[in-house]
Amino acid sequence: MNSLILTSSSLADLNDIAGKIVEFSSDQKIWLFEGEMGVGKTTLIKHLAERLGSEDLINSPTYGLVNEYEDGNGNPFYHFDFYRIKNEVEALEMGCEEYFYSGNICLIEWPSKIEKLIPENHLMIAMELGNENQRIINLTKHG
Numbered sequence: 682m683n684s685l686i687l688t689s690s691s692l693a694d695l696n697d698i699a700g701k702i703v704e705f706s707s708d709q710k711i712w713l714f715e716g717e718m719g720v721g722k723t724t725l726i727k728h729l730a731e732r733l734g735s736e737d738l739i740n741s742p743t744y745g746l747v748n749e750y751e752d753g754n755g756n757p758f759y760h761f762d763f764y765r766i767k768n769e770v771e772a773l774e775m776g777c778e779e780y781f782y783s784g785n786i787c788l789i790e791w792p793s794k795i796e797k798l799i800p801e802n803h804l805m806i807a808m809e810l811g812n813e814n815q816r817i818i819n820l821t822k823h824g
């Protein structure tokens with residue numbers, strides 16, 4: 682199975698949805714989050730981080746481009762937010778390729794800002810607003 686569509690009706694659904702996403706995505710390392718501002722990317726990532734075993738609450742990285750967490754087995758995983766990045770050179774300078782090819786999970790908001798640097802093998806998680814307060818979450822494995 683290479684794709685999956687999930688729908689959230691409210692914030693209360695996100696724990697279950699995060700569980701389903703982790704199950705579907707357990708063989709993936711590069712998880713991309715696309716969707717307009719405010720659609721809920723950071724909020725979903727926060728629930729995913731909890732599912733992956735992080736005990737720290739995570740927030741959108743405001744000052745740095747990357748936050749590091751630890752899963753239940755003591756392995757690091759990373760959350761990137763490239764919204765404010767100037768260009769791909771800045772991403773290379775912060776060592777993004779070392780993270781992307783580390784073999785650890787990378788959760789990446791605004792990957793379109795550094796499109797050329799994204800590994801071919803990745804999971805796309807595209808979020809859209811639906812009716813009412815719904816969030817439609819499309820998962821597709823690439824590569």
Ligand SMILES: Nc1ncnc2c1ncn2[C@@H]1O[C@H](COP(=O)(O)OP(=O)(O)OP(=O)(O)O)[C@@H](O)[C@H]1O
Binds near residue numbers: 692718722741
């Ligand atoms: N599944 C959901 N159901 C209802 N409300 C949600 C859901 N996910 C997020 N929200 C609400 O939407 C708002 C924006 O969420 P969030 O910051 O996660 O968006 P974002 O996509 O990361 O935005 P940005 O592109 O600015 O980083 C928050 O107030 C959050 O509570």
Ligand SMILES: [Mg+2]
Binds near residue numbers: 722724741762790
């Ligand atoms: Mg965000």
